[in-house]
Amino acid sequence: MMKDRLYLDYNATAPVTPAARAAAVDAMMLLGNPSSVHQEGRAAKALVEKARAEVASLLAARPRDIVFTSGGTEANGLALKGLYAGSKTYRRLIVSAIEHDSVLASARAISSNVQICPVHANGMVDLAAFEELLAQSSEPAIVSIMLANNETGVIQPIADIAEKVQASGGVLHCDAVQAAGRIALDCTTLGADCISLSGHKLGAMKGVGALWVRPGLAIAAQAVGGGQELGRRSGTENLPGIASFGAAAREALAHLETNGAIEKRRNDLEAAIIENAPDARVFGQSVPRIANTSAIYMPGMSAETQVMTFDLEGIAISSGSACSSGKVRASHVLKAMGCDDTLSSQVIRVSLGRNTSDADVARFVSCWCRLYQRSQRRLGTLV
Structure with a gap:
C-alpha cells in the first residue's frame, strides 16, 4: 500500500x-x-x-x-x-x-x-x-x-x-x-x-x-x-x-508570524542531514534566505534518482525550478554559484509550508539518510 x-x-x-x-x-x-x-x-x-x-x-x-x-x-x-x-x-x-x-x-x-x-x-x-x-x-x-x-x-x-x-x-x-x-x-x-x-x-x-x-x-x-x-x-x-x-x-x-516555526524546522532538517552526512552541503546557508527553502547536495546520487526515489517513498521534492516542462537538468543557478555539472546534478530542493510538521521533517531526514547510505555503499565509501 x-x-x-x-x-x-x-x-x-x-x-x-x-x-x-x-x-x-x-x-x-x-x-x-x-x-x-x-x-x-x-x-x-x-x-x-x-x-x-x-x-x-x-x-x-x-x-x-x-x-x-x-x-x-x-x-x-x-x-x-x-x-x-x-x-x-x-x-x-x-x-x-x-x-x-x-x-x-x-x-x-x-x-x-x-x-x-x-x-x-x-x-x-x-x-x-x-x-x-x-x-x-x-x-x-x-x-x-x-x-x-x-x-x-x-x-x-x-x-x-x-x-x-x-x-x-x-x-x-x-x-x-x-x-x-x-x-x-x-x-x-x-x-x-x-x-x-x-x-x-x-x-x-x-x-x-x-x-x-x-x-x-x-x-x-x-x-x-x-x-x-x-x-x-x-x-x-x-x-x-x-x-x-x-x-x-x-x-x-x-500567517507571516508562522515563518519562524517554518525556519526552525528547515534548520533542524539541515542540521540533521549534516550530522549524518558531513560531506553533504546546503547552498546559501551562510546568507539570508526565505524560511522554507533548502538546496541540498547528496554526494554520489543524481538529483533525478533522488527525486524518483523520494517519490516512491511518498515524498514530493524537486530538482531546481519546476518551470521547465518536467525536465531534470543542470541548474544555471548552481552553475552561477560556481558548481560544476557533476555537483549541481546531485542537488535537490526541499521547500516547506505552513502545514509541514516536525514529524514530516523527521520522515524526510530518515529517507534522505537511507538513500545517502545506499549511495555511499555503492561508492564504497561507507565504513
Missing part, C-alpha cells in the same frame, strides 16, 4: 488553501463580465477590485498599481518587454545570472546583448561587479534582479541595488514570486520600479499572477485589445483565479 503522501515542494506550487478554493467557487457563480456595466458586471468588477486590494497588501501598495496577469512568467515578461517598448530611454538590459528562466528568456528576446551580473558562491549578487556593469555606459539600463531565489531561497539586498540603479538613471524590475507572503514586503522600502507576483506560490489557483508598477512608470501593454487593467493588459479577467489570489494573499499576510 502506498504510504501517505508528504508534500515538500511548496516553491513549485502551494496547495490551494480552503479560503482560496471557496473564493474561486463563489467567483464561478457570478454571471457577469467585469467589463459590463450592468448589475451582474458590476458585481464581478467589485470582486476583482476587492482581490486587487488584497494582493496589493502583499506589497503595502496602492491597489490601482496592480496589474493582474496569467502568472509570474507573464508578469516578468510584461515588466521587461513593457519597459523596453514603453520608452526609448532604456536600451540596455542587465539581469543577474540566477534569474528565473522567464526573465532570462524575456531579456534575450528583447536583445542579443544582455549583460549578466555574476553572483558569489553563496548566491548573493556581486555588488562590485554590478556597479561596474552600470558604469560601463552612461546609457540607463533596465535591470532585473529577483528578491528570493526559487532554488536556494537566498534573499538579495534589493533596496541597496535599487539605490544604485536609480542613481544611474535606470529602472529596476524585481521578481518577488518566492518572497511574497513569506517575508514582509513594502514596495516603497524595496525601491524597485515594478515587482512580479504569482498566486499559486501562496495557495491560490494556478494561472494567476500580478505585476506591481510604480505610479507614473511607462509600461507598454503586451496583450492588447479590450483595454482591461487600465490598458496595461487586455483580456477578460480570470475571475475565479483572481478571487483565489486575493484570498490567498490575505491568508499569507495573516
Whole structure:
C-alpha cells in the first residue's frame, strides 16, 4: 500500500488553501463580465477590485498599481518587454545570472546583448561587479534582479541595488514570486520600479499572477485589445483565479508570524542531514534566505534518482525550478554559484509550508539518510 503522501515542494506550487478554493467557487457563480456595466458586471468588477486590494497588501501598495496577469512568467515578461517598448530611454538590459528562466528568456528576446551580473558562491549578487556593469555606459539600463531565489531561497539586498540603479538613471524590475507572503514586503522600502507576483506560490489557483508598477512608470501593454487593467493588459479577467489570489494573499499576510516555526524546522532538517552526512552541503546557508527553502547536495546520487526515489517513498521534492516542462537538468543557478555539472546534478530542493510538521521533517531526514547510505555503499565509501 502506498504510504501517505508528504508534500515538500511548496516553491513549485502551494496547495490551494480552503479560503482560496471557496473564493474561486463563489467567483464561478457570478454571471457577469467585469467589463459590463450592468448589475451582474458590476458585481464581478467589485470582486476583482476587492482581490486587487488584497494582493496589493502583499506589497503595502496602492491597489490601482496592480496589474493582474496569467502568472509570474507573464508578469516578468510584461515588466521587461513593457519597459523596453514603453520608452526609448532604456536600451540596455542587465539581469543577474540566477534569474528565473522567464526573465532570462524575456531579456534575450528583447536583445542579443544582455549583460549578466555574476553572483558569489553563496548566491548573493556581486555588488562590485554590478556597479561596474552600470558604469560601463552612461546609457540607463533596465535591470532585473529577483528578491528570493526559487532554488536556494537566498534573499538579495534589493533596496541597496535599487539605490544604485536609480542613481544611474535606470529602472529596476524585481521578481518577488518566492518572497511574497513569506517575508514582509513594502514596495516603497524595496525601491524597485515594478515587482512580479504569482498566486499559486501562496495557495491560490494556478494561472494567476500580478505585476506591481510604480505610479507614473511607462509600461507598454503586451496583450492588447479590450483595454482591461487600465490598458496595461487586455483580456477578460480570470475571475475565479483572481478571487483565489486575493484570498490567498490575505491568508499569507495573516500567517507571516508562522515563518519562524517554518525556519526552525528547515534548520533542524539541515542540521540533521549534516550530522549524518558531513560531506553533504546546503547552498546559501551562510546568507539570508526565505524560511522554507533548502538546496541540498547528496554526494554520489543524481538529483533525478533522488527525486524518483523520494517519490516512491511518498515524498514530493524537486530538482531546481519546476518551470521547465518536467525536465531534470543542470541548474544555471548552481552553475552561477560556481558548481560544476557533476555537483549541481546531485542537488535537490526541499521547500516547506505552513502545514509541514516536525514529524514530516523527521520522515524526510530518515529517507534522505537511507538513500545517502545506499549511495555511499555503492561508492564504497561507507565504513
